[in-house]
Amino acid sequence: MHRVLAWLRPLVVLALSLAYGAAGAATAQSIAFTFDDGPQLTETPALSPAARNQALLDALARHGVQATLFVTLANGADKPQGLALARAWGDAGHTLGNHSVTHPNLHDATVTLEQYQRELLDCDAVIAALPGYRKWFRFPYLREGDTPEKRDGMRTFLKAQGYRNAAVSLDTSDWRLDEKLRAVLARNPRADLRPIKAAYLGHIWQRAQAYRRLAHVLLGRDVPLVLLLHHNLINALWLDDVIELFESKGWAFTTPDQAFADPAYALPPEQLVAGQSVLLSMARSMGLDKFRGWERLVDDGDFEIALLKAQGIE
Numbered sequence: 001m002h003r004v005l006a007w008l009r010p011l012v013v014l015a016l017s018l019a020y021g022a023a024g025a026a027t028a029q030s031i032a033f034t035f036d037d038g039p040q041l042t043e044t045p046a047l048s049p050a051a052r053n054q055a056l057l058d059a060l061a062r063h064g065v066q067a068t069l070f071v072t073l074a075n076g077a078d079k080p081q082g083l084a085l086a087r088a089w090g091d092a093g094h095t096l097g098n099h100s101v102t103h104p105n106l107h108d109a110t111v112t113l114e115q116y117q118r119e120l121l122d123c124d125a126v127i128a129a130l131p132g133y134r135k136w137f138r139f140p141y142l143r144e145g146d147t148p149e150k151r152d153g154m155r156t157f158l159k160a161q162g163y164r165n166a167a168v169s170l171d172t173s174d175w176r177l178d179e180k181l182r183a184v185l186a187r188n189p190r191a192d193l194r195p196i197k198a199a200y201l202g203h204i205w206q207r208a209q210a211y212r213r214l215a216h217v218l219l220g221r222d223v224p225l226v227l228l229l230h231h232n233l234i235n236a237l238w239l240d241d242v243i244e245l246f247e248s249k250g251w252a253f254t255t256p257d258q259a260f261a262d263p264a265y266a267l268p269p270e271q272l273v274a275g276q277s278v279l280l281s282m283a284r285s286m287g288l289d290k291f292r293g294w295e296r297l298v299d300d301g302d303f304e305i306a307l308l309k310a311q312g313i314e
Contacts, residue, residue: 029212030224030252031170032259033060033067033243036099036138038231039085041076045185045233049076052236053085057092059239063247068256069231070099070138070166073123083126090131095256097136097166098123106139106154107146113153120163136166136256142228142276155268166256167265167278170211170225172204173301178234180305184313195311197238199304201245208246210293214279215264218286223279224259 035056041049060067069089076082078101090096100119104111120137127133137158144165145151158165177200184191208225215223229235235242246253259265269281280297283289296303 028250028252029222030254030259031208031246032224032226032254032256033065033229034070034097034138034166034168034226034256035067035229035231035235036070037072037075037103038069038089039071039076039082040231041079041082041085044182045189047233047236049082050085052233053088053231055236056231056239057088057094059243060094061092062240063243063253065243065253066094066255068095068097068134068136068166070097070136071123071127072099072103072140073101073126074103075231077126083130086127087130090133093132095132095134095136096127096130097134097138098127098163099138100140103140105141105143106150107141107143113145113150113157116150116154117157120157120161134257135161135163137163138166138168142168142171164260165268166226166260168226168228169215169223169264169277169279170208170227171276172207172228173299173304174200174204174229174234175232176301177203177304178230178232180308180313181234181237193237195308195313196234197241199308200234200238201241203301203304204242205245205249206296208251210297211277211279213293214277214283214291217288217291218279218282219264223264224254224262226256226259226265 039049039053043049044052047055069086071077071086077086086096098120100116101123102119104116104119106116139154145154155165177196181193181196184193184196208227211225212222215221215225229239229242243253264282265278267282269278269285276298280294283291
């Protein structure tokens with residue numbers, strides 16, 4: 001049976017692509033912004049938690065971009081001051097989704113399906129009253145279960161609860177470069193950050209181009225890409241630059257609501273591996289485990305970290 005489904009999958013993908021393609025053929029490549037793990041109440045160099053949150057909101061407002069914040073409850077929204085930061089996103093016209101309480105890894109053998117589902121419900125109990133709330137769940141680490149029981153159990157659970165799997169098509173390793181940024185600033189608050197900024201923007205653009213090409217390989221068309229960033233210092237400092245990068249390349253901005261309407265987000269992958277982008281998961285499900293440039297999509301920013309090291313930035 002699985003062999004039959006595997007054989008049919010490319011035909012299903014093609015049919016979905018043809019059904020959608022005519023409407024989107026003449027439009028520019030579009031991108032939707034989403035942010036995970038917020039709101040963060042941890043202290044960082046340069047900006048306070050409230051200042052980081054406001055910097056993100058200000059950058060989005062300056063460019064007229066509507067985004068989604070995926071709330072990890074224990075990062076701050078379980079406290080009044082953190083919940084106020086999350087509410088500010090809804091008040092500003094953005095949407096909010098569920099990213100669990102403590103960011104558990106469903107591929108961890110010690111994490112049971114019941115525990116994982118409880119995390120979703122406990123987060124929901126707090127954020128459901130916020131403006132902009134959506135019944136969207138983003139899997140921590142983008143890991144949907146390393147056994148059929150976990151994977152299928154979560155799919156059944158999400159459907160029963162009326163949740164959408166808020167999949168990602170353009171994942172990044174912004175968290176890795178954020179770690180480097182914070183380490184450099186902790187050592188020297190006056191450090192020259194221009195090399196880190198250049199490496200970060202280069203990383204974002206490399207991933208964006210790669211996933212656009214992969215969408216054309218798999219579906220023969222542009223897919224509205226859902227970008228995964230994090231509620232962190234690097235984006236608080238340089239989100240304006242990220243948005244301006246896409247503007248300068250002629251990309252259009254869409255909302256997560258509109259992006260998720262594309263049928264590319266309706267086809268669940270069969271691979272029991274961490275899929276990162278839904279496009280990469282789709283490629284693996286179709287037997288395209290390795291292709292030109294795949295290494296740069298799974299290296300967690302190793303290329304950029306090595307580049308910075310070569311410039312003397314440890």
